[in-house]
Amino acid sequence: MKSLFSVTALTLIYMIFSLSSCAVQEDMAPSPAPAPAVVAKAPPAKAPEAKAKPIKARGDVGLLDLDKNYMILVTKEGKLITVDFNEKSKVTRINPTGSKMEDIGLGSSASVEYQTKGDKKIITKIEYKAAKGGD
16 A cells, blocks of 8 residues: 555656646747848849850861851761851861861861850851862
């Protein structure tokens, strides 16, 4: 009986402490979290576009369209690269002499530098070696 009394007393003491801790938590209202500061941010100003680094490609001229100002370069791996050109495109024949896009013949071996502007690839520099049988 004495052990039953001590177990009951311990249970009663445990319940009192449990209830008192709940009562203390209710008395103390949680402090409201500070509201996040709302700061209106202006959209970031667009930085002026940095000049893109030219990309180099090498292969044979597969097509040269002087009316629409583009050419197709066929790489050694068989990849077709379509590039556009304009009056600013620098054309040089491998045995260094000035040249024009009209001087490049089909099958000529070419090394091209171009920059991407939007969805177009614009030639900045092209060096070519005339195809055998051409001048």
